[in-house]
Amino acid sequence: MAALMAVHRAYFRPKSLVVVACPTEKQSAELVWKARDFMTKLGLRQKRDGSNRISLRFPNGSRIVGIPGKEATLRGFSAVSLMIIDEASRVGDDVYKALRPMLAVGNGDLWLLSTPFGKRGFFYENWAGGSEDWVRTAVPATECSRIGAGFLEEERRQLGDLWFRQEYLCEFIDEGHQMFGRDLVMGALDEEEPMRF
Numbered sequence: 001m002a003a004l005m006a007v008h009r010a011y012f013r014p015k016s017l018v019v020v021a022c023p024t025e026k027q028s029a030e031l032v033w034k035a036r037d038f039m040t041k042l043g044l045r046q047k048r049d050g051s052n053r054i055s056l057r058f059p060n061g062s063r064i065v066g067i068p069g070k071e072a073t074l075r076g077f078s079a080v081s082l083m084i085i086d087e088a089s090r091v092g093d094d095v096y097k098a099l100r101p102m103l104a105v106g107n108g109d110l111w112l113l114s115t116p117f118g119k120r121g122f123f124y125e126n127w128a129g130g131s132e133d134w135v136r137t138a139v140p141a142t143e144c145s146r147i148g149a150g151f152l153e154e155e156r157r158q159l160g161d162l163w164f165r166q167e168y169l170c171e172f173i174d175e176g177h178q179m180f181g182r183d184l185v186m187g188a189l190d191e192e193e194p195m196r197f
Contacts, residue, residue: 014061014062027086069085118174
């Protein structure tokens with residue numbers, strides 16, 4: 001879906017810049033290559049933008065560029081029309097903070113895609129308590145027709161209930177090795193709700 005959206009933006013908005021950021025270069029490349037497949041279906045010839053190794057240039061001047069989630073090396077893009085952060089729960093807060101200013105000039109859109117990875121980081125914060133401007137969509141694997149019930153039961157057995165619920169059911173789970181869960185700690189810090197013992 002993210003690759004399709006990237007191509008849609010690049011195809012229908014001439015000279016737009018779509019940036020795909022993932023924890024690793026390999027993951028960014030995978031999403032950009034999926035976008036390349038959609039370009040082929042549109043009858044467009046694939047070529048790089050001339051500056052970035054993981055990139056696609058459209059005949060209308062639009063580009064899709066894939067970058068790894070490394071704060072020190074990702075800067076330099078501006079007027080981004082669409083930014084897609086894939087595996088967002090595994091991208092560091094420092095990377096997220098370095099990426100956001102790229103949207104300023106173009107008033108770009110931001111998509112965060114991921115399975116949960118504990119109750120921490122910008123992905124969790126935006127999901128659980130972020131601005132009402134966010135559109136939040138969760139699709140557990142149980143609602144995906146491409147994934148069979150037998151496979152999911154085997155995964156639950158192999159991964160354990162907590163990891164399964166996080167990876168396949170879109171649930172944010174405390175890691176389990178801390179003494180107090182995040183919800184309990186945050187509730188203790190809530191000045192409007194007195195602590196009860």
